[in-house]
Every structure is written in C-alpha cells, then in structure tokens.
Amino acid sequence: MLFGLFKRDTAASAAAELYAAAVAAARRPALYADLGVADVVEGRFELVLLHTALVVRRLGTEGAAERDTGRALAEAYFADMDRTLREMGIGDLGVPKRMKKISAAFYGRLSAYDAALAADDREALRQALVRNVYDGVEAPGAEGLARLVAATAAELAAQPTAGLLAGRVAFPEPSAATPAGL
Structure with missing residues (x-):
C-alpha cells in the first residue's frame, strides 16, 4: 500500500513528454515565417493548442490507457495555460474566467479539426484554421x-501506440507544406 504512493504515474509522465514535444513543434520558425502564423501570443497559443489537440485526438481513438494519457495531456496543456496566465500577471480572480474560455476554445477547436479530418474535408479544415489560427483573415x-x-494527423495515426504511451511522438516538418515543399 505504502509503495503505491511512490509509483510513477505513467499517463502523466507520458503526457508531460508529449506536451513538451507539441510545444516544441508549435515553436518551429517555419510555421510563422513560411505559413504566415502571427508570431504573437495568440498565434503561439493557437499552434500549441493545435499540436496538442492533434495528439489528444489520436489518443482518443484507442483504448482506456490511451484515453487516460490523452486526458493527462489535456490536463498538462491546461496547467501550462494556467501558469502562463499567472506569469502574464493575471490575478487569482481573473484566471478561472480565462481558463474557462481556454477550455472552451480547446474543446471547440478539437471538435472542429476532428470533424474536418474525419470527413477528409480539406476545405473545412482550412476554414477552421483561418477562423482560429489566422483570426478569420484569409x-x-x-x-x-x-x-x-x-x-x-496521418503521421500520428501511423505512429505506434506503445511509443505514444511512452511519451514519444514525431511531428512532420512544416517545410513539407510550404510552397517550396510542393
């Protein structure tokens, strides 16, 4: 019983590594320089949310261990957003209201991206990205x-579940989607 208190929470540990990888992928300069995402707080927020949501989406297609890791990944994202708001000087009274908006944004975007990807509807996906990442501006x-x-999404689907549960994830390079990469 006592030793159970010291047991490593594998879902939380894997989620922390997956989240770090999603943040690193969202910070790649090509996303801002080549794809025109605004290199401001809002643009970075959207890309961290996007990369995290894609991994949560992938983990949601599997069994209980995968869903647990997906939940832990979402929790890691929310904990980071809470910490970031506090670092930006948002007071204790303002953080819960902002976190409620961040939570709604996360699940709303996850739903929009999932629907477009599940339907293989590139135009719906593009429109969702314009609305969210590009602030409604073409x-x-x-x-x-x-x-x-x-x-x-395709690369995540092809990655072994065991690797994801161990906190290993690979994201494709943005250069494949730029005009030079065509």
Whole structure:
C-alpha cells in the first residue's frame, strides 16, 4: 500500500513528454515565417493548442490507457495555460474566467479539426484554421497549414501506440507544406 504512493504515474509522465514535444513543434520558425502564423501570443497559443489537440485526438481513438494519457495531456496543456496566465500577471480572480474560455476554445477547436479530418474535408479544415489560427483573415499560408495538419494527423495515426504511451511522438516538418515543399 505504502509503495503505491511512490509509483510513477505513467499517463502523466507520458503526457508531460508529449506536451513538451507539441510545444516544441508549435515553436518551429517555419510555421510563422513560411505559413504566415502571427508570431504573437495568440498565434503561439493557437499552434500549441493545435499540436496538442492533434495528439489528444489520436489518443482518443484507442483504448482506456490511451484515453487516460490523452486526458493527462489535456490536463498538462491546461496547467501550462494556467501558469502562463499567472506569469502574464493575471490575478487569482481573473484566471478561472480565462481558463474557462481556454477550455472552451480547446474543446471547440478539437471538435472542429476532428470533424474536418474525419470527413477528409480539406476545405473545412482550412476554414477552421483561418477562423482560429489566422483570426478569420484569409492568409496565403492557410492552405499549407491545412496540408500540414492533415499530414500530421496521418503521421500520428501511423505512429505506434506503445511509443505514444511512452511519451514519444514525431511531428512532420512544416517545410513539407510550404510552397517550396510542393
């Protein structure tokens, strides 16, 4: 019984590694320079959310261990957003209200991206990305980002579940979706 208290929480451990990989993937300069995502707080927020949501989506297609890791990944994302808000100087009274909006944004975007990907509807995916990532403004990089998101979803689907449960994930390079990569 006592030794159970010291047992490593594998879902949380894997989720922390998956989240770190999603954040690293969201910070790749090509997403901003080549695909035109605004390199501001909102643009970075959207890309971290997007990469995290794609992994949560992939984990949701499997069994209980995978769903647990997906939940832990979402929790890691929310904990990071909470910490970030506090670092930005948002007070204790303002954080819960903002976290409620962040939670709604996460699950709303996850639903929109999942529906478009499940239907293999590239235009619906592009429109969701324009609405969310590009703040409703048509952008030349939106088509490339839609290609990258579709490629990422396909690559995640092909990755071994055991690797994901161990915290290992690979994201395709953004250069494959840029005009030079065509």
